Each structure stands twice: as C-alpha cells, then as structure tokens.
Amino acid sequence: MIATCIFFKFTRTVLLGMAACLFVTTSVLAQTDPLPSWNNTGAKAAIVAFVDRVTAEDTPGYVPEVERIAVFDNDGTLWTEQPMYVQLAFALDRVKTEAATHPEWKDTQPFKAVLDNDMKALAATGEKGLVELVLATHSGMTTEEFQKIASDWIATARQPRFNKPYTELVYQPMLELLAYLRENGFKTFIVSGGGVEFIRPWAEQVYGVPPEQVIGSTIKTQFEMREGVSTLFRLPQIDFIDDKAGKPVAINQFIGRRPIAAFGNSDGDLEMLQWTTLGGTTTRFGLIVHHTDAEREYAYDRDSPFGRLDKALDAAADNNWTVVDMKADWKQIFPAK
Amino acid sequence: MIATCIFFKFTRTVLLGMAACLFVTTSVLAQTDPLPSWNNTGAKAAIVAFVDRVTAEDTPGYVPEVERIAVFDNDGTLWTEQPMYVQLAFALDRVKTEAATHPEWKDTQPFKAVLDNDMKALAATGEKGLVELVLATHSGMTTEEFQKIASDWIATARQPRFNKPYTELVYQPMLELLAYLRENGFKTFIVSGGGVEFIRPWAEQVYGVPPEQVIGSTIKTQFEMREGVSTLFRLPQIDFIDDKAGKPVAINQFIGRRPIAAFGNSDGDLEMLQWTTLGGTTTRFGLIVHHTDAEREYAYDRDSPFGRLDKALDAAADNNWTVVDMKADWKQIFPAK
Known part of the structure; x- marks a missing residue:
C-alpha cells in the first residue's frame, strides 16, 4: 500500500475545511501511464526512473520540491523548427x-x-x-503592441509542409512530459534562444508555462510615461542572446538556482545541459531530442542550418544524457486534433 | 454563509482521493485578522478592500489568480535601510x-x-x-562562492543601532502583508535595486519568496567548465541596475506582465509604481511606506541619502497610492523574538 498525501491550497488565511485523505494501492497507480505517447523504450524508462528517484522521500536521491526546477529549450525541443525557426x-x-x-x-x-x-x-x-x-x-x-502583433500572427500563420498553425506542431510527448513533471512538484521553465516576448503570449495556453517562467532573448526597452499611461517602448538594440553559454547565465539570473533537469535538442543547449548536470550535489537529468523521423517530422543533426546537433550529441554520450530517438521512442509526434 | 472552495494539488497524474468540502460562516472569517500588526487605520482598510475586490468572482474588479502579481521593493520597504543600505x-x-x-x-x-x-x-x-x-x-x-560569502555575512553581521541581525530588522507588518497576498492567490516578487545574488540566499527563509521570484541588480557572469564542473564566474562589470526606470524594464523582462500591486518606499520605486498602476485594464494598487517613526525605527523622506522619498511622495497624492504612516499605521515594527 502506498499512502498518498494530498496537499491543500487554501484561498484564505485560515484553515477553513477538512479533507478526507484516502489510501490507494500501488496497482491503481501502475494502471495510469503519465506518458502515453512515449513508447516503452529506454528514454521513457530513464525519465520515470529520474522522477521516481527525486520524489522518493527519505532516500539519497530525494530532492525537495522547491529545488525541482526543470528547463526546456523551445525550438526543436517543444515545437518544430523546420524548415526554419x-x-x-x-x-x-x-x-x-x-x-x-x-x-x-x-x-x-x-x-x-x-x-x-x-x-x-x-x-x-x-x-x-x-x-x-x-x-x-x-x-x-x-511591448503591448508587439504582443498583439505576435499573437495575431501565431493565430493565423501556417507551417508550410503540414499546413497547420505552429502551435499545433508542438510535440505531444513533450507536452505530456511537462505535465508529468509539474504533477510531481517540478516548476517548468522555457529557456529559449527565441525572443521572450514572441513566446510568452501563447506559452501558457500551449505549454501550461506562465509568462514569468519563460526566459528568452531580449531587445532593450525604455520606460516612458505617455499622456499619463506608463509604457515600455521596444528599442532597435539587442539586449541579451539567450543561447549557448548565454543560457546558464540567464538561468542563474532569472531562476537563481541550478535546475535539476534540462531538455534540449541542439548545440545551443549544450551549456544549459552542462550547467544542469555537471555541478550541484543532488540528482540530475539531461535529455536531448534527436530528430530522426523524416516521415512524421524531420530528420537532421550535425549539418542542419537550424537546430544543429553536433557537439551536444557527443557530450550526451560522455555525460550519460538520455537521447530521444524520435522515430523509435515517440508513439505520436503532434497532438491529435 | 460562504462556501469555501478548497483546491487540491496532487502529486500524481490521477485523481487519487476525495475530499470533504466544508462550509464555514462569515463570522468565523471575521474573527481572524490576517494583518494583526497593522492598526485599524486607512492603510489597512485600503489593502483589505483591494484584496477583497480582486478576489470577488463575478464582479467587475475581479482579477484571475494567474494575473495576481505583486512586486515589493526590498530596502526600506521590507527591511531597514538606515544608517546605510x-x-x-x-x-x-x-x-x-x-x-x-x-x-x-x-x-x-x-x-x-x-x-x-x-x-x-x-x-x-x-x-x-x-x-x-x-x-x-x-x-x-x-556564483556559488559568492552566495556562501553573502550567507555567512548575513548570519553574523549586526545592525549598529539595534544590535541585531539585519534579517531580524524586517518589517513584521510587511511579512504579514506578503503572506496575506499569497494566501489570496498572489505571486509575490521582490524587485530590488540591491544585488539579486545578495538577497536570494535568505529571501526564501525570511520573506517566503523563492530565488526565482527575486529580481535585482546584476553583474555580468561568464560560463566556464572547470575540471569537468560547470561554473558561472562573476566578472567585474555591471550588467543591470534594477532601480528607477530600470524596475519596469526588469519586471517586464522577468515577469512578462504588469503587476497589479506594487509596494515601495522611495523615488527608486516611482517608475515601478507607475508601471503597475498607470496602465493595464484591471484593478490596481500602489503603496508607499513612509518612514515616520524615529523612535521605533527611523524618520526620513525628502532629504535622506538612503531611501530618498520626494517625487514618489508627490506622485502618491496625485495617483491615489496608499501612503503608510509607519508611526500611526503600524502596531509593531519588527518581529518579536
């Protein structure tokens, strides 16, 4: 028997109610697959083993909930990045x-x-x-005008090969993974080389990630009072490129602690994976999505102009990061709809 | 009768239990004061009225929980900034x-x-x-070495007048306010002119604010692999000053939406208060802590070298921001211990 502890979140200062805490058997748990779009291969087993490890109280691998930070690249890790970003x-x-x-x-x-x-x-x-x-x-x-421009575009634009909105070309297995981690007490962040204000308007709806958990590249903004209304005006100057060695810098600046899990797909994610897994004292997990499925999505790695995966693929072997073979490990690529 | 809705947070994917949702009378609510260190003056009434307004579903003032972002300055707003920062x-x-x-x-x-x-x-x-x-x-x-240096110092240093650790010279009424807002579905952020890595090591324990919700000034860091361990090295270069017009810039960069409540005490917080209250379409709240209590803490405003409050005091009158008169509005200044 496993005693399942139910936590309550109250909307008022005082304890306003009581709850019945029920017990369930392990067999009930085992029947529910939190990652149904993943085949039962090594990648899925590695993810589940990691989550079981960090959530097992009173064991050496346990990580307190506040430290369960997971970071996800966006392009090529959560949605398609071909034929171009x-x-x-x-x-x-x-x-x-x-x-x-x-x-x-x-x-x-x-x-x-x-x-x-x-x-x-x-x-x-x-x-x-x-x-x-x-x-x-x-x-x-x-900034508010730009958000509207980006939102309007994302609502109408179509990816050329699949003729679907880009927000439908997100990876169903990764959506399940985001949800699975959150259900296990993780706080999930996006750490993208893309512009943060391009991603935020739709990230909450599509990924369940609120704006304050999206980190990305930025251009400079300037505060101005305009006829009594406060505005931030977007200037034609790069502020920060959140890619490669910029990713750990931004993670430290925004989150302030090392993540315990990182998910990427290209050399742009190498340093983020290093920052997450090579240092720190608790259980760590690194994963790379390898695009191997030309039929259902795309197949590319060392020579791709977008999402080039070369050094990070070699580093995965050296550092025991899980490499997802999209064709073999994913039952389904995009959400059914 | 008020029906109190209890939300559950499950640690697993599936609904694992059931809960008894009980009902309580308004009289039970009224007996519990969430802000016991605040006198029953206008400042407290304004805070409670704001919180009641944004949490009242199906009314025009209601703000969904995900948008309940509150930002707090640190020096002089949450802890003492005299005789120097x-x-x-x-x-x-x-x-x-x-x-x-x-x-x-x-x-x-x-x-x-x-x-x-x-x-x-x-x-x-x-x-x-x-x-x-x-x-x-x-x-x-x-960064990890610096965190240790800062933590060790904060654990032993003493404020000269009160001969107490600085972390005991935080304002009890503001600790209650942070907790009260969180209990009402707010996400509380610190937005400080101080260095973010100076504040983060103790902010969670003292204020209940996790590292990823602390925004502050930064110096540049550089990612380096050192003997197989990933590090961020702190460089002697200012990266960003999170003060004055920098505060709305940082709030937008980190949080990505306008806060609905801002709490400050000096001209360094003016633009943050403007960004929060002058723009956006939902209910807003601005508050300034005015240091008026030379006996129990300090009294200063327009001429102070630290925490100068001049333009923001004038702006408070123009914009209907609540001004806390520390001497009159606070029953107690520091936590009893």
Missing part, C-alpha cells in the same frame, strides 16, 4: 506586411532578399543581416 | 576582510576611505567610487 518565418512575414511603409527595403539587403523570396541571398547577409531583420521587425512599438 | 555595509566589511590580500587599497580610493572609516571621504568618491567598491567585493569568484 518559427520566429524567422514571423520576421519574414513582417517584412512583407510592412514593406509598403518602407519603400527603401526594395533596394536594401537583407530586406530585398526577403521581398524577392531569395533565401540564398538572405543567407548571404549572414548573422548581421538576420539581426537587422529582427530589429527592424521587433522594435519601434510598445 | 545593508549591502553597502556588506561591501565595507568585505573591504576590511580582504584588505590583507590587497595592500594597494591602503593608498587607493575608495578603499582607503573605507579602511580609515572615513565616510565623508567615501561619499566624496561619488557613484563611481561606490561602483568600484561593489565590483571589487562582489566579483572574482563563482
């Missing part, structure tokens, strides 16, 4: 939408390449071109 | 402790002033001197 698709669409008010873009790179649908010329503008594109499309408005 | 006292002590390994400090300002206990000469070095002092004492170690 979703936020890049957003920036390209914004250039086309705004082109009428920027006649100079017709003759200026990187904008000309976007308007000509010339992805090769766009790639040739390099990181400098990309930054210019992002700043031109993500600044020059208040 | 606690973190400045920490920096001065660190200079004295480290002086033996820095013989050059004997002849270099601002360090010489500290070692000579010459506060006038220190003040003459201005903001530049202060920044230099902070960087010299707060960088050059890993």
